[in-house]
Amino acid sequence: MRSVLLVVHAGRPDIRDLARHLIARLNEVGFEVRISPAEAADVAEGGELSTVSLLDGSETAKGSEMALVLGGDGTFLRAAEHARTAGIPLLGVNLGHVGFLAETEVDALDATVTAIVQGRYEVEERFTLQVTATLDGELIAEDWALNEASVEKSNREKLLEVAVSVDDRPLLRFGCDGVICATPTGSTAYAFSVGGPIVWPNVEAMLLVPNAAHALFQRPLVVAPDSQIEIELVGADQPGVLSCDGRRSHPLPPGTRLRVERSEQTVTIARPHPTPFGERLVAKFQLPVRSFRDGRSTT
Structure with missing residues (x-):
């Protein structure tokens, strides 16, 4: 049956x-x-x-x-x-x-x-994100996302200071409410609400969108689908929280390093x-x- x-x-x-x-x-x-x-x-x-x-x-x-x-x-x-x-x-x-x-x-x-x-x-394949969080070299969280993985401040009174690298190359450092890493599927969701671009679902790319960044350069970035995005919580007293698709969350102590990359496992959508x-x-x-x-x- x-x-x-x-x-x-x-x-x-x-x-x-x-x-x-x-x-x-x-x-x-x-x-x-x-x-x-x-x-x-x-x-x-x-x-x-x-x-x-x-x-x-x-x-x-x-x-x-x-x-x-x-x-x-x-x-x-x-x-x-x-x-x-x-x-x-x-x-x-x-x-x-x-x-x-x-x-x-x-x-x-x-x-x-x-x-x-x-x-x-028709069956359309959508790629997902794989997220790993480490502290002092030890794995503290691992998850995935279809729409987005967001790193947000957990202390409302303070900005979250982060350092961002792409493909192991330092790129940005700023204070912010958070940083969103999104797929094209998720470009119309949380990333869009904070000023990210809309990306056609069949485009292979990852989005990096600062959320209320206190910086001169706070533009959203579109990076290659096979890139690795690394976000480090550099504030000594600034913990954060990782949220995947707004459904699963993980506490992030100060000093946590997150790596966001394309997952080998996809999600398929029937059309x-x-x-x-x-x-x-x-x-x-x-x-x-x-x-x-x-x-x-x-x-």
Whole structure:
């Protein structure tokens, strides 16, 4: 039997209704639906979902054809933790505010199910970041990120002083609120909110974006995908915190060195209705594509 993993933002009644509809639709076409017990209980709203398989942890994703995600980008990133390990693609249905990671909208859900049944979708590979943190040569943290790895100050009263190197060459030193290392996939997320550039997802590069840097030069940088970015917390009394995709955090004592580089493990995204990124950008940010002077299209 073919199976899919369902990951749901079950805090909203409309999403719970949609999840029940989707489970019934997938069962009709012969799919087993796998879901965590906690999410199943929320979706059932006091009833019982007898047509799903309740599995926990990494076993939930293992052997599934793909992970279907109902929610926004936060739910998608949560699902990515399971899908990346299991090596299955993610397909997000946007029910959030912007939803850059989602590949389909709720009004196209039935067409999306049909595309899954027929195997009519593209699979796009996105690279991820590998992050290691050491203190006095000892490993203190190791993690990964699909969107971004951010180093932030943990003491609100003080700036975080950092020294930044690229490919073992010293580059910058400044006080700041933090530094963000992002993938092209994450260029529309946290990095964008602090002034980073938008990068097309198929561009292979890493972004380095200072956050509120107290420096004359505080421009975002785009570096090669195979580069190594090193960030050292040089302030003697300035601890920080590492956050990966806004979901997993690690305390960083003063003197910590972080190395951010391309991970060998990728995340794949299923695209049943491929739309050019530029078109999605216009729709998500409601960008003006007509001249305000004469109303003529500029596209």
